[in-house]
Amino acid sequence: MSEPMFCKSCGKNNEHCLKDDDNNLSAGYTCKKHYRAPPAERVATLHTPDQILAEMAETFRTRGLVYGDNWKRIGAVLHALAGGKPVTISTPEEWLRWSLHMLMVTKITRLATTDLEHIDSAHDLAVYSAMLEAVQHEQKDLKEQHNG
Numbered sequence: 001m002s003e004p005m006f007c008k009s010c011g012k013n014n015e016h017c018l019k020d021d022d023n024n025l026s027a028g029y030t031c032k033k034h035y036r037a038p039p040a041e042r043v044a045t046l047h048t049p050d051q052i053l054a055e056m057a058e059t060f061r062t063r064g065l066v067y068g069d070n071w072k073r074i075g076a077v078l079h080a081l082a083g084g085k086p087v088t089i090s091t092p093e094e095w096l097r098w099s100l101h102m103l104m105v106t107k108i109t110r111l112a113t114t115d116l117e118h119i120d121s122a123h124d125l126a127v128y129s130a131m132l133e134a135v136q137h138e139q140k141d142l143k144e145q146h147n148g
Helices: 041-046 049-067 074-081 090-114 121-146
Strands: none
Touching: 074 090, 090 121
16 A cells, blocks of 8 residues: 655645655655746756656656646647648747747647646746737737838
8 A cells, every 4th residue: 555645736636646755855745736836956967868867757757646647649739729720930020929839739739637736837828828918919010110
């Protein structure tokens, strides 16, 4: 029988809690709602290809516990948002807007797979949305300067 898992942030008992002994915090578990990726300093200490690949595999496993196979859904969602029609992207400006759009869709689908509880995805969605709006204003201003 495995040990009970309680989130050290909220105390919730959850069989889907993630082992959290690598965030320079006290060892324990973290539920999907409170999980945060390990700090960049930890990744920076990896030096050999096998260490880096092992860390990447661990990242894939832990993200899979949180997001499931969300990455497989993105194509269908983007296809549906485009109305099933081809999307033509030809300029760097269009690619920038499209990439931010794709990142926003990814965060929305991640939220959906976590019962709308993954705080980091909600924050990231807001950040990408603000970035997209800033790009839209910048591109509009440049267009007006060029045409004016």
